[in-house]
Amino acid sequence: MNTGQALETIANYLAQAMARGLGRNGLVFPLECSAVDDRAGQDFCKILAQIFTQCNEAYSFAQAIANGELQAEVSRANIFAMPLKALQASLRHLTWQANQVAAGDLNQQVDFLGEFSLAFNHLIEVLRDKETLQNKYQESLQTINALLEKQATTDPLTGIFNRLKFTKLLEVEICRAQRYKSPLGIIMFDIDKFKQINDSYGHQAGDSVLVDIARVIKANVRTTDVFARWGGEEFMIIAPGCRLEQSRQFADMLRLRVGQHPFSVLQPVTASFGVAAFKPDDTEISLTNRADQALYRAKADGRNRVEVEE
Amino acid sequence: MQKPYDFTWADLGNLTEGRPNLGNETSVAIYRLMQFTFKDVLSKELGRERTREIFVQAGHLSGREFCRHVLNCTLPFAEFIAELKAKLIALKIGVLQVEEASLPGLHFVLTVSEDLDCSGLPVFGETVCDYDEGFIAGIFREYTGQEFTAREVDCWATGDRTCRFQVKSIGG
Numbered sequence: 217m218n219t220g221q222a223l224e225t226i227a228n229y230l231a232q233a234m235a236r237g238l239g240r241n242g243l244v245f246p247l248e249c250s251a252v253d254d255r256a257g258q259d260f261c262k263i264l265a266q267i268f269t270q271c272n273e274a275y276s277f278a279q280a281i282a283n284g285e286l287q288a289e290v291s292r293a294n295i296f297a298m299p300l301k302a303l304q305a306s307l308r309h310l311t312w313q314a315n316q317v318a319a320g321d322l323n324q325q326v327d328f329l330g331e332f333s334l335a336f337n338h339l340i341e342v343l344r345d346k347e348t349l350q351n352k353y354q355e356s357l358q359t360i361n362a363l364l365e366k367q368a369t370t371d372p373l374t375g376i377f378n379r380l381k382f383t384k385l386l387e388v389e390i391c392r393a394q395r396y397k398s399p400l401g402i403i404m405f406d407i408d409k410f411k412q413i414n415d416s417y418g419h420q421a422g423d424s425v426l427v428d429i430a431r432v433i434k435a436n437v438r439t440t441d442v443f444a445r446w447g448g449e450e451f452m453i454i455a456p457g458c459r460l461e462q463s464r465q466f467a468d469m470l471r472l473r474v475g476q477h478p479f480s481v482l483q484p485v486t487a488s489f490g491v492a493a494f495k496p497d498d499t500e501i502s503l504t505n506r507a508d509q510a511l512y513r514a515k516a517d518g519r520n521r522v523e524v525e526e
Numbered sequence: 527m528q529k530p531y532d533f534t535w536a537d538l539g540n541l542t543e544g545r546p547n548l549g550n551e552t553s554v555a556i557y558r559l560m561q562f563t564f565k566d567v568l569s570k571e572l573g574r575e576r577t578r579e580i581f582v583q584a585g586h587l588s589g590r591e592f593c594r595h596v597l598n599c600t601l602p603f604a605e606f607i608a609e610l611k612a613k614l615i616a617l618k619i620g621v622l623q624v625e626e627a628s629l630p631g632l633h634f635v636l637t638v639s640e641d642l643d644c645s646g647l648p649v650f651g652e653t654v655c656d657y658d659e660g661f662i663a664g665i666f667r668e669y670t671g672q673e674f675t676a677r678e679v680d681c682w683a684t685g686d687r688t689c690r691f692q693v694k695s696i697g698g
Contacts, residue, residue, distance in 0.1 A: 292685035293649065301680075302687035305637045309623030316604060323608035327621060 219257030222247060226264065242272035270294045286311060310336075322347065371445040373423060374430035382444035382452055386500045389442070389454050393494045400494035401455035401463025404507040405470070408486045408519040410449040417481050424480050429487065432477050436470055452504070460493035460524055467491050467522045475520065486520035493525070533587060535595045554618075554642060561643065561657065581656035588657070589664020599669050603629060606669060618642070625690075632672065632695035636662065637680075639688040644681055653681035655689050662691055672697060 217225070229246040245268050249261035274296035280288035281300060286308050290297040306329060313324045313336075322344050326336040369381035377385070386402070393400040407413075407429060414422035426449065433451065437443050442454035453470075455463050467489040479485045490511025492503055506525040514523040541550040568577040593599055596613055597606070611622045620638035627634050639645065643655045655678050662676040673696040680690035 294685070298685065298687045302639060305623060305625070305639065305688040305690070308625040309637065312624050312626065321604040323604050325608070325611070327611075327615060 217247070217251055218253045219260070222252045222257055222261060226261075238272075238275060242275060243268040270296050273297065274300065281307065317343070374427055374445055376430050376434060377442065377444035379444060379446055382442060382446070382454075383500060385442045385444075386454055386503070389456055390494065390498060390500060390503070392456070394496065399457055399459040399462075401458035401460065401466070402492050402494070402503055402507045403453040403455060403463060403467045403470075403489055404446065404491075404504070404511045405451050405453075405467070405487045405489040406511055406515070407449040408488055408515075413481055413483070413485070416483070421481050425485055428477065428479055429474060429485070432473055433470055436473050452507075458493075460491065463491045463493060464522055464524050471520065471522055488514035488519045489522040490514055491522060491524045533591070535591055551618075557642065578656045582660035582663075585657035585660025585662075586664040586667070587660075589661040589666075590668045591664075592661070593665045593668035597665070597669075603627075610665065614638075620645075620689075623688075632670065632674075632697075634666075634693040636676075636691045636693060637688040638691070641682065641689045644683050644689060647683045649685045650683040652684060653678040653689075654683045655681055658689065659691065662693060666693060666695075670695070 225247050226245075229244075233243060245261075245265040247261065249258050249265060252258045252261055270293075273290055273294055277288055277290040277294075277297050278300050281304055286304060288304070290301070310326065313326070316324050317340070322340055324336075324340060326333040329336075369377060371378045389400055392398065407425065410422065410425070413425055426445075430443075430445070430451070433453070434443055437453060438455075440456055442452075444452050446452045453467075455466055458466060471487060471489055474485065474487050477485070488511060490507045490509065490513070492506035492510060494503060510523045510525045514521050517523065565577060565581070568580060572580070597609055599606070601609060607622075607624060607627075614620050614622050620641040623637045623639070625635040625637060638655075638658065641655060641658065643658055647654065659676045659678055663674040666672075666674040666676070674693055675696060676691045676693045678689055678691050680686040680688065682689065
C-alpha cells in the first residue's frame with residue numbers, strides 16, 4: 217500500500233480507538249510497516265508504532281500507579297510516562313511521610329502539590345494543635361494530681377505530713393527495719409497545757425503555736441526522719457537508724473529547742489515526749505502504742521520531759 | 527610549587543557588600559554553564575571517570591561545609607530532614623523527598639526533583655549528578671559522623687523526572 221493508504225488505515229483505526237477506548241489490548245498498530253511502498257512511509261510507520269507501544273506502556277504504568285502499585289516500573293525512554301514518574305516519586309514520599317506522622321513526627325510538610333499540599337499541611341497543623349492541647353491537659357492533670365496527693369497527705373495548718381501519710385511511711389520503715397535488722401526509733405510528743413493556751417489566748421493563737429512548734433521541730437529533724445501531725449496538739453517522728461537511747465537523746469534535744477523558742481503567746485510553751493524503739497515483732501500499732509504510753513508517763517511525771525518505753 | 531587551595535566558608539565572601547544591586551542570586555543556566563564546561567575540560571584532561579570522582583569529592587566537601595554552616599546537626603533525624611528540605615527549597619537547589627529511611631541500618635532512598643544540576647536536561651542515557659552524590663554523602667557524613675556513599679540511580683538525564691539516590695553508610 218502507498219503512504220496515503222497507510223495513513224488512512226491508521227486514521228480510521230485511531231478514530232475507532234478514540235471512540236471505544238483502548239480496551240484490554242491497548243493501541244495495536246493496524247498494519248505491517250513493511251507493507252508500505254515507500255521508505256519514508258515505512259519509517260514514519262515504524263516511529264508511529266513505537267509511539268503506540270510507549271502509549272500502551274505509559275497507560276499500564278498509570279493504571280498501576282492509580283491502583284497503588286508504587287513500585288511499578290516503566291522504561292526510561294518512555295516520554296509519555298515521564299510526568300507519571302514524578303507523581304510516583306511524590307506518592308512514595310507521601311507514603312513515607314504518612315508513616316512518619318503515624319509515628320508521631322509532626323515536622324512533615326508537603327510542597328508543590330497544590331490542593332493536596334494545603335490539605336496535608338493543614339492536617340499537620342491540626343495534629344500539632346491537638347498535641348499541644350493534649351500536653352496542656354496532661355500538665356494540668358499532673359498539677360491537679362500533685363495537689364490532690366498533697367491534700368491527701370499534708371496537714372493543712374502546719375504543712376507537715378498528716379496521720380494517714382505518717383502511718384503509711386511507718387509501715388515502710390518497719391519493713392525496712394525488719395528486712396535489714398536496722399534500728400528504728402519513734403517519738404511522740406504533745407504540747408503541754410495546750411487547752412489552757414487556747415482558752416487564754418484564743419484558737420488563733422493556739423494555731424500559731426502549732427505552726428511555730430512544727431517549724432521548730434522541722435528545722436531540727438534530719439532529712440531521713442519523718443515528721444507528722446498525729447492529731448490536735450500531738451505530733452510523731454520516725455527516726456530511722458536510731459536505737460532507744462539515741463532516740464531519747466534526740467527527743468531531749470527537741471524538747472530543749474521547743475523550750476527555748478520565743479512563741480507568740482505570753483507563757484512558756486513546752487512539750488512532753490514519749491520514745492519507743494522498734495522490736496522485731498512490732499506492728500505500727502504496737503510501736504506507736506508504746507510511744508503513747510511513754511508520753512502518758514511523761515505527762516504524769518510533770519511534763520516537759522522525755523520518757524522512754526518500759 | 528604553589529600550595530594547594532583549601533576551601534573555607536569565609537571564601538564565599540560578603541555578597542551584600544559585593545553585589546549591592548545585583549543581589550546574591552543568579553540563573554540556573556549560568557550555574558550549569560560553569561559546571562558542564564568544567565566537566566568538558568576536565569574530562570578531556572583527565573578522563574571521564576577521574577572527572578566524575580573529582581566532582582563527587584568536591585560535592586562531598588561542599589555537603590560537609592553546607593551542613594556545618596547552614597544546617598543544625600544537633601537536631602533529631604526527622605527535624606534535621608525537615609530543615610534540610612526547607613533549606614534546599616529556599617536556596618532553590620531542589621525539592622528533597624524521602625522514600626525510605628532506615629536509621630538502624632543507615633540506609634536511605636532520597637529523591638530530588640527540580641534538581642539544580644539536571645532537571646530539564648535532554649536524555650543522555652546516563653546519570654549526571656555526580657556533584658550531588660558527593661553533596662548528599664557529605665551532608666550525611668557531617669550529620670552522623672560516619673562515612674556514606676550516595677549513588678544516583680535515576681536522573682532526569684536518564685529519562686526520569688526526579689533524581690533518586692541510594693544513600694548507604696560505608697560501614698553498614
